[in-house]
Amino acid sequence: MPHDHHDHDHLSPSGHPYRKDNDGALSYWQTMEVAIRELMVEKGELTPAQIQAQIDAMDARSPANGAAVVARAWTDPEFKARLLANGSDAAREMGFDIGPMHLVAVENTEDTHNLIVCTLCSCYPRNLLGLPPDWYKTREYRSRAVREPRAVLREFGVDLPADVTLRVHDSTADMRYIVLPARPAGTENLDATALAKLVTRDSMIGTGLPKGA
Amino acid sequence: MTLPVGASVRIKTMSPLGHIRTPKYLRGKTGVVERVLGPFNNPEQLAYMVPATPRTLYRVRFEMGHIWPDAEAPQDTLDAEIYEHWIDQDAP
Incomplete structure (x- = not known):
């Protein structure tokens, strides 16, 4: 007992x-x-x-902000191009005040996966994702995400195939990063509001995939 | 002179104390400029509230197999933001 x-x-x-x-x-x-x-x-x-x-x-800031940006990029190719070219302006265009920080959006594709870490401290796109999860700030995540990122991803349940290139982004200075996950297959009939519900916080850090992916 | 995208750069091996924005694991490593982010006031000076010099900030891409000889997937990459004063201009 x-x-x-x-x-x-x-x-x-x-x-x-x-x-x-x-x-x-x-x-x-x-x-x-x-x-x-x-x-x-x-x-x-x-x-x-x-x-x-x-x-x-x-x-008040939460991953719902980032999810709205991702869903818009999935449904509006011109917005997606603007987001990848200048993440700060694209976020502002959607009404998210990102302050003086500069946002870089990195896109997951069939052959590329992106992962965000801040080894020196805990830089995080708070304006779009809210407060970072506790694990993001741990020395274990911060060191292992650059030392053995594929092992870290497996622990998060993401087993990258060998032919997918992993790009780790260490936010060492003035940029903040958000991952634009790949849109899950079979979601062609969903609108941006429904798509946003598939976008998890971890999928925008790179430690996860959207729901249904 | 601003370095162009694609330029090969080596990170200095200096080890100053204090608030610095180049992680130790990249010092002495060679990468390629992925994009030029433009001038920013040097955060290594801003942290001490002394006058900060505008310095060009780059995104530099390194190969995992170069940083870590035992990397699981050597072709994977690591991108980091590197200030111009951390780039060894004398390196070949």
Whole structure:
């Protein structure tokens, strides 16, 4: 019986082990962030409402933004050409404010698969995909995605054939990247709204494929 | 002088401390300019709030088999953004 443990000191009433609380002391940098934030509010440089509005704006961004861009590219060849030529302008054209960052879209085809990583930190196209998943920021993903990317992809369930070229993109400086996945076969009759529902976050990072692919 | 697309470039092997944007695994490696991204204020200076010089930023494509001799698929590629001051202009 899974819950019939004898070592009850380490188990919750539900029979599962207690998870360590995430309430340690603030780190040096967390303390500095709190201090600077409070100073800026005290000095009138920022208001708490402005800070909350920025947090809300960050939380409002999600992979649905990127999925809309991908679905448009799948259904509008001229838009796709503009997206591949200048990702920043194409995203703005769809109403997504991408700020000062520059967006590069890379296209998956029958013979090419693309994978995005940021080995130096955790650069991510947040304006189109929202906050990055925790694994994207781990040292394991960041190092292995450039060292043994095909093994990493297999762990994500993507087994690339030997005759497909894998292009890994390390966002080392001022660009942000989004993968334009290949449109799944058999979706000819779907409109952009229905197609967008097939586009997963991971398919736009390159660690996954769209639903139905 | 801006390098053209297709130019073969070697990445410098210097190891400065601080906020740098060229990963160690590419230093000393040779790649090909994939596209020219244009001038950007050098983030290695911006990080310290000192006056930042506009520098040409390139996307350079490397072959996996060149970076990692034991690469599973040597023909796969790695593209990274490399600033002009990281390119060894004296390399052949």
